[in-house]
Amino acid sequence: MLLHFYKMNGAGNDFIVIDNRDLTIQLDEDTIAALCDRHRGIGADGLLAVEPAEHGADFKFRYYNADGGEAEMCGNGARCFGRFTAHLEEEAKDVVTFETMAGTLSAHMVEENVRIAMSTPHDLRLNLDLGIDGLQGSIHFINTGVPHVVVMVDDLQTVDVLKYGTLLRYHEAFAPAGTNVNFAKVLGPQHIAIRTYERGVEDETLACGTGMTACALIHHLLSGAASPVKVDVAGGDTLEIGFIAQGQNFSNVTLSGPADFVFEGAIEI
Numbered sequence: 001m002l003l004h005f006y007k008m009n010g011a012g013n014d015f016i017v018i019d020n021r022d023l024t025i026q027l028d029e030d031t032i033a034a035l036c037d038r039h040r041g042i043g044a045d046g047l048l049a050v051e052p053a054e055h056g057a058d059f060k061f062r063y064y065n066a067d068g069g070e071a072e073m074c075g076n077g078a079r080c081f082g083r084f085t086a087h088l089e090e091e092a093k094d095v096v097t098f099e100t101m102a103g104t105l106s107a108h109m110v111e112e113n114v115r116i117a118m119s120t121p122h123d124l125r126l127n128l129d130l131g132i133d134g135l136q137g138s139i140h141f142i143n144t145g146v147p148h149v150v151v152m153v154d155d156l157q158t159v160d161v162l163k164y165g166t167l168l169r170y171h172e173a174f175a176p177a178g179t180n181v182n183f184a185k186v187l188g189p190q191h192i193a194i195r196t197y198e199r200g201v202e203d204e205t206l207a208c209g210t211g212m213t214a215c216a217l218i219h220h221l222l223s224g225a226a227s228p229v230k231v232d233v234a235g236g237d238t239l240e241i242g243f244i245a246q247g248q249n250f251s252n253v254t255l256s257g258p259a260d261f262v263f264e265g266a267i268e269i
Contacts, residue, residue, distance in 0.1 A: 003035075003269050005042065007262040008084060010076030010114075012206030012235020014262070016047045017084050021059075023051060029068030031269055036066040042267060045198065045205050046074060048081050050088070057097040057104050059085050065200025072101035073145030075209015079114040079259040082107020102145040110256065118213055118253040119145045126221065130173055135164050137183070140218045144253070146199075147179040148214035152222065156185040156193055161204045165197025180208065184215040190225050192216065193232040206235030209255050216241035217250055228256075 216229035239257035
């Protein structure tokens with residue numbers, strides 16, 4: 001069969017998007033992995049599927065990593081999902097809501113950017129001692145919809161993201177689900193730069209929305225940086241994380257940044 005798809009990217013994190021509101025498209029893990037393959041398929045960091053909402057939101061958000069496994073959330077994917085679904089009906093919407101495995105989220109169209117109201121962070125763990133030989137930097141953990149390790153480093157350019165990302169992603173402290181891994185450097189009081197190893201992609205990606213959020217919140221906890229925090233990502237974009245902090249608890253967490261259409265097409269599956 002021919003699968004009609006759209007290609008989108010959020011700050012360099014790229015996605016295949018399909019409209020499955022009629023639930024006629026059935027894709028297994030192997031097919032999704034093949035579609036995301038950059039040599040033999042369309043190529044993407046993951047796949048987004050639009051499905052009908054079940055609990056009163058506008059849509060249901062389904063996200064699959066490049067290996068075909070389903071994940072709870074994806075911040076850059078959520079912005080792309082918001083931009084895509086805002087234009088599905090005859091009159092474009094300024095706000096759309098969608099159900100995810102991490103809760104119901106909203107996406108606000110703000111000129112050329114999309115602002116996502118993120119799920120409430122949880123499972124914070126600061127200053128972990130994991131015995132990773134050779135890794136220079138403090139290690140922290142927080143779940144911002146999906147699990148994230150944040151390593152604060154002094155030299156972001158030379159850190160071996162693949163090596164240490166792999167070691168931390170599969171570390172027993174985060175078993176059995178594993179974790180995403182971010183390396184962050186402070187550029188200023190409310191400004192950081194990050195590089196991210198994504199679980200499911202199993203490599204460094206150009207951006208990760210939930211990872212940016214995790215790094216910004218950890219930066220606040222370590223330095224007292226006020227909201228919003230600007231985050232530079234490997235893809236060259238700068239995004240903005242907003243939040244309200246009460247001690248080590250966060251609410252009203254938002255992620256603002258670009259979400260762009262690239263092209264549409266059809267592929268035989």
